[in-house]
Amino acid sequence: MNFSHYRLTAILLLILTLSIYSQNVSGVYATDFGKMTLHQNGNSVTGTYEHSSGKIEGTLNGTTLTGRWKQSNGSGKFIFNFKTDFSDFTGKWGYNEETPTGSWNGKRTGAPISTEKSKPVKEEPEVLNVSGVYISDFGDLLIKQSGQNITGTYPHSNGRIEGSLNGRTLSGRWYQDNGTGKLEFNFNEDATAFTGKWGYNEATPSGTWNGRKK
Numbered sequence: 001m002n003f004s005h006y007r008l009t010a011i012l013l014l015i016l017t018l019s020i021y022s023q024n025v026s027g028v029y030a031t032d033f034g035k036m037t038l039h040q041n042g043n044s045v046t047g048t049y050e051h052s053s054g055k056i057e058g059t060l061n062g063t064t065l066t067g068r069w070k071q072s073n074g075s076g077k078f079i080f081n082f083k084t085d086f087s088d089f090t091g092k093w094g095y096n097e098e099t100p101t102g103s104w105n106g107k108r109t110g111a112p113i114s115t116e117k118s119k120p121v122k123e124e125p126e127v128l129n130v131s132g133v134y135i136s137d138f139g140d141l142l143i144k145q146s147g148q149n150i151t152g153t154y155p156h157s158n159g160r161i162e163g164s165l166n167g168r169t170l171s172g173r174w175y176q177d178n179g180t181g182k183l184e185f186n187f188n189e190d191a192t193a194f195t196g197k198w199g200y201n202e203a204t205p206s207g208t209w210n211g212r213k214k
Contacts, residue, residue: 024085024086025038025040025045025060025065025082025086026038026039026040027086027108027109027110028108028109028110029088029089029106029107029108029109030106030107030109031049031104031105031106031107032103032104032105032106033049033050033051033054033104034049034050034051034054035049035050035109036048036049036050036054036056036106037049038056040060043059043060043061044057044058044059044060045057045058045059045060045065045067046058051071052071052072052073052167052168053071053072053167053168054069054070054071055069055070055071056068056069056070056078057070058078058080063081063082063083063084063086064079064080064081064082065078065079065080065082065089066078066079066080069093071167072167072168072169072186074095074096075095075096076093076094076095076096076097076098076100077093077094077097077098077099077100078091078092078093078094078100078104079091079092079100080104080106086108087107087108088105088106088107088108089105089106090105091103091104091105091106092104127147127148127165128165128167128168128187128191129145129191130143130145130150130165130170130187130191130194131143131144131145132191132213132214133213133214134193134194134211134212134213134214135211135212135213135214136154136209136210136211137208137209137210137211138154138155138156138159138209139154139155139156139159140154140155140214141153141154141161141211142154143161145165148164148165148166149163149164149165150162150163150164150165150170150172156176157176157177157178158176158177159174159175159176160174160175160176161173161174161175161183162175163183168186168187168188168189168191169184169185169186169187170183170184170185170186170187170194170196171183171184174198179200179201180200180201181198181199181200181201181202181203181205182198182199182202182203182204182205183196183197183198183199183205183209184196184197184205185209185211191213192212192213193210193211193212193213194210194211194212195210196208196209196210196211197209
């Protein structure tokens, strides 16, 4: 009876210890791809990092986090191996479905974020400011911005645009006296220029529509 009691106590302590460790991944890390903020809910981990409006989603198993990264210029797999105190990690990344081989290391820069406090807080990514006048393939394009919502006007056939900005990518529609269709603009990091595509009606955008800020 005593042996069983001690064995049960040891198991419970082990489970409690693992639970405490599993909550400690939440925090801010200095990494090879800029500052990364991680939040954990159970075994699920989400995060954001500075490089190309990056985001990650993954599953924590012990001290190993595996999942996918996504940026404005692509996506792929990653694997992070943390120290037992989650003070830093050594990691690998790869494009699309390739086995991760590129280096992605990080070190915690502050105290762990409390899971209880961070869970209900939804981190809002910084929105790129693209408002202004751009010299474009269809005349001067005046873009107005309210958060992620974008509207604009240009002189070609009384043109106007409406769309939503996600990172550096604007997706939406154009409207003119002679028709309508989809558009997609990809802005550079400081929003001084964009490379874009347009198409008629519901067709995938394929026509060129580029611009640079005045």
